[in-house]
Amino acid sequence: MAVSSLHCVQSLGFSSRGRAFFPVGDCSRDNARKSKNCLVFASGKKSDRDLCLESRVETLLDSVKWDDKGLAVAIAQNIDTGAILMQGFVNRDALATTISSRKATFYSRSRSSLWTKGETSKNFINIHDIFLDCDCDSIIYLGKPDGPTCHTGSETCYYTSVNDVLEQKQTEGSRLALTTLYSLESTISQRKAELAAPEHGKPSWTKRLLLDNNLLCSKIREEADELCRTIEENEHSTRTASEMGDVLYHAMVLLALKDVKMEDVLDVLRCRFTQSGIEEKKSRGQQN
Amino acid sequence: MAVSSLHCVQSLGFSSRGRAFFPVGDCSRDNARKSKNCLVFASGKKSDRDLCLESRVETLLDSVKWDDKGLAVAIAQNIDTGAILMQGFVNRDALATTISSRKATFYSRSRSSLWTKGETSKNFINIHDIFLDCDCDSIIYLGKPDGPTCHTGSETCYYTSVNDVLEQKQTEGSRLALTTLYSLESTISQRKAELAAPEHGKPSWTKRLLLDNNLLCSKIREEADELCRTIEENEHSTRTASEMGDVLYHAMVLLALKDVKMEDVLDVLRCRFTQSGIEEKKSRGQQN
Numbered sequence: 001m002a003v004s005s006l007h008c009v010q011s012l013g014f015s016s017r018g019r020a021f022f023p024v025g026d027c028s029r030d031n032a033r034k035s036k037n038c039l040v041f042a043s044g045k046k047s048d049r050d051l052c053l054e055s056r057v058e059t060l061l062d063s064v065k066w067d068d069k070g071l072a073v074a075i076a077q078n079i080d081t082g083a084i085l086m087q088g089f090v091n092r093d094a095l096a097t098t099i100s101s102r103k104a105t106f107y108s109r110s111r112s113s114l115w116t117k118g119e120t121s122k123n124f125i126n127i128h129d130i131f132l133d134c135d136c137d138s139i140i141y142l143g144k145p146d147g148p149t150c151h152t153g154s155e156t157c158y159y160t161s162v163n164d165v166l167e168q169k170q171t172e173g174s175r176l177a178l179t180t181l182y183s184l185e186s187t188i189s190q191r192k193a194e195l196a197a198p199e200h201g202k203p204s205w206t207k208r209l210l211l212d213n214n215l216l217c218s219k220i221r222e223e224a225d226e227l228c229r230t231i232e233e234n235e236h237s238t239r240t241a242s243e244m245g246d247v248l249y250h251a252m253v254l255l256a257l258k259d260v261k262m263e264d265v266l267d268v269l270r271c272r273f274t275q276s277g278i279e280e281k282k283s284r285g286q287q288n
Numbered sequence: 289m290a291v292s293s294l295h296c297v298q299s300l301g302f303s304s305r306g307r308a309f310f311p312v313g314d315c316s317r318d319n320a321r322k323s324k325n326c327l328v329f330a331s332g333k334k335s336d337r338d339l340c341l342e343s344r345v346e347t348l349l350d351s352v353k354w355d356d357k358g359l360a361v362a363i364a365q366n367i368d369t370g371a372i373l374m375q376g377f378v379n380r381d382a383l384a385t386t387i388s389s390r391k392a393t394f395y396s397r398s399r400s401s402l403w404t405k406g407e408t409s410k411n412f413i414n415i416h417d418i419f420l421d422c423d424c425d426s427i428i429y430l431g432k433p434d435g436p437t438c439h440t441g442s443e444t445c446y447y448t449s450v451n452d453v454l455e456q457k458q459t460e461g462s463r464l465a466l467t468t469l470y471s472l473e474s475t476i477s478q479r480k481a482e483l484a485a486p487e488h489g490k491p492s493w494t495k496r497l498l499l500d501n502n503l504l505c506s507k508i509r510e511e512a513d514e515l516c517r518t519i520e521e522n523e524h525s526t527r528t529a530s531e532m533g534d535v536l537y538h539a540m541v542l543l544a545l546k547d548v549k550m551e552d553v554l555d556v557l558r559c560r561f562t563q564s565g566i567e568e569k570k571s572r573g574q575q576n
Contacts, residue, residue, distance in 0.1 A: 056454050073361055073375055082370020082467040087361055087426040099450065130450035131465035134438055138375040140446050140465050150422055158428050162387065162418035166344050177419035177428050179370040180554040184561055217516035224512030224535070228505035231542055240546040244539060245556040247512070251532060254519055258528040266468040268533040273472055 057099055061092050065137040069109075076104050076117070076141040076149065079128050080266035082179060085149040086117070086157045090139060095130075102127045104141045123147035144267075181262060184249065188256045209253045216253055223247045345387055349380050353425040357397075364392050364405070364429040364437065367416050368554035370467060373437040374405070374445045378427060383418075390415045392429045411435035432555075469550060472537065476544045497541045504541055511535045 046054075064072055070092065076085040088106035090098070094114050097105040104125035105116045118124030123146045131140040150157040159174035178186055191206040199207075209216045223246040230240040255262065334342075352360055358380065364373040376394035378386070382402050385393040392413035393404040406412030411434045419428040438445040447462035466474055479494040487495075497504045511534040518528040543550065 053454060056456075060450060060453055075363055075372060075375065077370075077372060077465075077467070080468045082365075084363060084365060084372065084428055087363065087421065099454075129465070131446040132448040132450065133375065133445040134440055134442070134447070135445070136448075138445070140372055142465055142467070152422055154422070157421040157423070157426070158419040159422070160420040160424075162348060162420065165348055166341060166387075168344075177365075177417070177430055179365070179430070180368045180558045184557055187561065213519055217520060220512055220516050221509070224508055224539075227539060227542065228508050231501055231545060232505060237546045237548050237552075240543065240548045241552040241556050244543060244548065244553045245560065247535070247539060248553065249557065251512075251515060251535060254515065255528065255532060257519060258525045260525050260528045260532065264525075264529040265532045265536065268529050269472055269537065270468045272533065273475065 057096060060099075061096060063136055064092075064095065064132065064139075065135060066092065067137070071107060071109075072137050072139055074104075074106060074139040074141055076125050076143060076145075078263075079142045079144055080263050080270060081182060083156050083182070084158060084177065085125060085145055085155075088117075095139065098127060098130065098141065104143055117149065118146060121147070121151075123149060125149065181248075185252060185256070185262050188253055192256050206253060209250065210257060213257075216250065216257075220247070220250045220254060223250050345384060348387075349384060351424055352380075352383065352420065352427075353423060354380065355425070359395060359397075360425050360427055362392075362394060362427040362429055364413050364431060364433075366551075367430045367432055368551050368558060369470060371444050371470070372446060372465065373413060373433055373443075376405075383427065386415060386418065386429065392431055405437065406434060409435070409439075411437065413437065469536075473540060473544070473550050476541055480544050494541060497538065498545060501545075504538065504545075508535070508538045508542060511538050 066072055071089040072091075072095075073087065074090040074095075075087045077083065078085055089109060090105070091107040091114075094105045094107040097114060097116070101116070103116050103118065104127055105114055107113070108115050116124070125141060125143040125145045127141055127143040129142045131142065132138070133140075148155050150159075152159075154174065154176070156176055158177040161169075161175050161177070163169075164175060176182075176186075188206055188210075191204060192210055195207060195210060203211070209219065223243060227240065227243040227247050229235070230237075230243055252262065255265070354360055359377040360379075360383075361375065362378040362383070363375045365371065366373055377397060378393070379395040379402075382393045382395040385402060385404070389404070391404050391406065392415055393402055395401070396403050404412070413429060413431040413433045415429055415431040417430045419430065420426070421428075436443050438447075440447075442462065442464070444464055446465040449457075449463050449465070451457075452463060464470075464474075476494055476498075479492060480498055483495060483498060491499070497507065511531060515528065515531040515535050517523070518525075518531055540550065543553070
């Protein structure tokens with residue numbers, strides 16, 4: 001939402017200078033508020049730390065600008081690919097449940113009840129972080145899905161292209177809302193699938209690469225070399241962008257041949273960069 | 289939305305077998321319906337083709353499951369990076385306007401009027417495609433923003449991390465909802481910024497690469513070679529994913545040194561793969 005006078009960052013705990021709103025270790029005021037939502041923390045006697053966290057969650061929930069039905073929009077996004085998986089609504093309890101369970105949970109308007117994505121299919125969306133927008137009335141659930149999100153079995157719920165409909169494209173199946181990298185990945189994958197069918201005329205460059213490992217590998221090494229030369233020979237940055245595009249494209253053809261998805265690569269990178277160097281080396285040792 | 293008995297793809301123009309709902313060249317039925325929304329096509333006498341398109345847009349608008357206020361959720365997403373830029377609501381007219389103008393347009397609930405993102409700031413979101421979800425009540429505007437989307441000047445409206453708030457992170461500024469690739473890009477960029485400050489102890493690997501072009505380029509060439517060897521020596525696909533991760537990371541350090549964003553690279557790739565080979569070679573000639 002673009003126009004707003006509400007600066008919710010401040011109400012969420014940060015002053016404009018970035019100072020924490022909740023002074024560490026000063027929870028006497030917060031403890032008095034006690035939990036009134038469905039948060040399920042560890043049972044038994046609660047430590048000061050738990051009470052502190054609960055009251056911070058309360059304040060956060062208070063800061064959301066719930067609509068006249070007590071709802072806000074929640075968008076589930078794949079943390080690795082950026083794909084928008086689905087969109088639902090949340091009420092106070094649904095958001096609190098997501099925060100505590102780390103499984104994307106929504107409020108079903110038709111059934112008037114909470115539902116956790118995956119409770120039937122087991123395809124949960126495992127939450128890594130949650131983001132609020134500038135108006136505090138829209139939420140991103142940034143997470144990793146266990147499997148396809150849509151009840152139709154589709155990876156995401158967005159598979160109807162308005163362009164295709166208006167251009168009367170005779171699409172046999174559905175076409176997902178793909179951003180550039182995944183659109184390219186999908187095209188390469190299509191070319192690979194087409195290899196089985198006999199073809200007339202000159203094959204595309206992608207098909208030639210898919211059919212010839214020597215050609216493909218010599219191109220990957222050549223493009224990596226050209227990328228390096230843009231810094232070694234101080235070439236213009238537009239040249240760097242173009243050479244990096246070449247590296248990416250050719251490397252993605254190799255990924256397709258090895259049946260590796262870009263999502264798998266990003267998963268590796270995420271795990272590598274969210275753990276310490278020691279942990280990472282250890283996990284590499286276990287993999288190899 | 290996960291649970292629905294509505295199969296909106298069919299109502300949008302496709303039978304379950306993928307046959308077009310609107311037989312090509314048979315618009316007599318459609319012409320009779322005439323336009324009743326705000327679509328602005330070329331003025332003057334309308335061709336059969338224009339009338340055909342208008343009626344297809346009408347059918348599409350009819351298929352959207354508008355809520356009790358006549359609204360649906362619209363999410364604007366960057367076609368290259370996948371970043372969720374903002375979320376608003378659309379009514380029938382807002383969606384029709386977006387389809388015809390190719391600029392993301394919403395319905396302001398507070399002002400009860402249409403507004404096109406960028407009408408004041410000039411930071412329009414240029415639409416490449418629009419996607420409907422399986423329930424036809426949620427829409428993705430897949431587009432390219434001309435500049436920052438948020439009224440605060442932030443690239444997107446989602447810059448308040450619930451993790452940061454609950455962990456009382458003393459964030460000086462705000463942290464955008466970044467997916468893996470852009471989170472890595474942001475970390476590398478931070479390391480580059482930190483180079484200016486004097487440091488005690490051993491510099492991180494990223495900093496060492498940023499400070500030594502020879503080391504960086506030898507690593508990029510080495511990692512590209514290792515990626516190739518996973519196919520030449522028929523290594524396991526997990527090895528391919530790992531080596532591709534290495535290629536990406538090291539190449540992204542080079543991008544940071546050349547002040548090239550991954551978004552620029554993806555822009556190059558999108559332009560390259562949505563034009564013919566002849567056009568692409570021509571545009572390369574103009575760039576170089």
